[in-house]
Amino acid sequence: MLVHICCSVDSHFFLEKLQHDFPQEKLTGFFYDPNIHPYSEYQLRLLDVKRSCKKLGIDLLEGPYDYENWLEAVRGLEKEPEKGARCEVCFDKRFIESAKKALELGENKITTTLLVSPLKSQEQLKRVGDEFYAKHGVEFIAVDYRANGGTQDQSRVTKEQQLYRQDYCGCIYGLTMQREQQEKLMDEMFSPLSKQILPASIEERLQMYTKRNELEDKNIAYKIVKQKFLNYRQFNFKLLQGKTQVIDAYALNYSILPRKRAQGKIEFSHNNVHYFNREEIKFVTISYFNEKTASSYKRVKDLIYNPLSFEKELHFRKEISDIEYDLSPIIIIDEIIKSKLTITLDAKTYEDTKEKLIIL
Structure with a gap:
């Protein structure tokens, strides 16, 4: 049959x-x-x-x-x-x-x-x-x-x-x-061109269940459990200098702009973090990002198409913000710009559930 x-x-x-x-x-x-x-x-x-x-x-x-x-x-x-x-x-x-x-x-x-x-x-x-x-x-x-x-x-x-x-x-x-x-x-339909594996995505589950099969082949005991968490998806991000000049930039995951748009200038700097005068936005350079994450990106464009893992990115965010649940936009650029900037960022945080593989 x-x-x-x-x-x-x-x-x-x-x-x-x-x-x-x-x-x-x-x-x-x-x-x-x-x-x-x-x-x-x-x-x-x-x-x-x-x-x-x-x-x-x-x-x-x-x-x-x-x-x-x-x-x-x-x-x-x-x-x-x-x-x-x-x-x-x-x-x-x-x-x-x-x-x-x-x-x-x-x-x-x-x-x-x-x-x-x-x-x-x-x-x-x-x-x-x-x-x-x-x-x-x-x-x-x-x-x-x-x-x-x-x-x-x-x-x-x-x-x-x-x-x-x-x-x-x-x-x-x-x-x-x-x-x-x-x-x-x-969010099943989100699949970044960068191939970064997002939390609670199909790709993350595919990775986890593949690991599950490998554990079974080795007779290693495991358990799959569920956990609630705050998920995040970024729909659109753009940084403009003046009215028309697009600047290569990367907004870290969990960057949120309530009104999706902000204009202003970098107001001051402290310990290699550069503070915008609107919406608690922070800027860091790609060189500082490399230093803190042990990376070797030559320019931000390389980061855009080949980002770190989601977990490593969150670790860097915590180092910059020094709090667990920071949602301030953190933007990485090649060099700090002193002139007027326009930031467009459409992103969402939402309650979600994901699976976790525990090795017993």
Whole structure:
């Protein structure tokens, strides 16, 4: 039986049940989910599914990540709600590819872990699956593992196995609507050109779960816990000298301007920190930054495209500010400028939760 897999939270419990209920069947997992966006999230879910299938002794195949074709398939349905017409087209596309793979492998049965997801309609899935059976001769096995406390058992398995538990279905349209309803920042879509790994980002989770797998391979005990913290994202930053001259500059993380814009001059200097006459803004030179961080940047532009890690940057901020929760803008420039400056900075701090890997 070919089993279309969407994520480990659904698949681990689902595959365990299938192994129990269909002991005569050799199960093959098929990860085909071009709807998942961004690609880093796709990589993270695939990573966890590989680990899950390895634990269960199930072979796993990966389908193509043909995201552009998926976008074309759902064109015009972007505003459809969860479980609406867009989801049906999405199922349809993934089932067609699954049916082709099943025929290619000589399988005559398929099913999908989407059946156990509380975000999906089982009736909708069964209808689409039965249509494929009629067209392709591949039987769709519509099991209901949500019933009789199944959802609670799934949550238990997820916790016991320390699976990656995503909080959105996968597609950009569903994510957008969910974050709008929650009135939350859609920070899943932030990925700096500098490749700096931001806190609570998909990239940070990908790094952590990769480390988790390495610990398991070495039989090292660990625990994944959650912690609340103040997160930060910077949308836009620009420094002007006079009215038009753009100056290369880097604003440290957790730099906040309440009104997003400030004009003024550097008023005085103390211990290599240069104080602006507005909004508690501080300037430091790239040479001083190098000295304090043991770096060797030749110019600020190099820092912009290849910054330090988030943690090292925060350590430098603490040295400059001498307090734990400083949100003053700290700006790094090549040389101190005495003339009038205009700073534009659009950034946000917000309450958030992140995962942490503890080695026991």
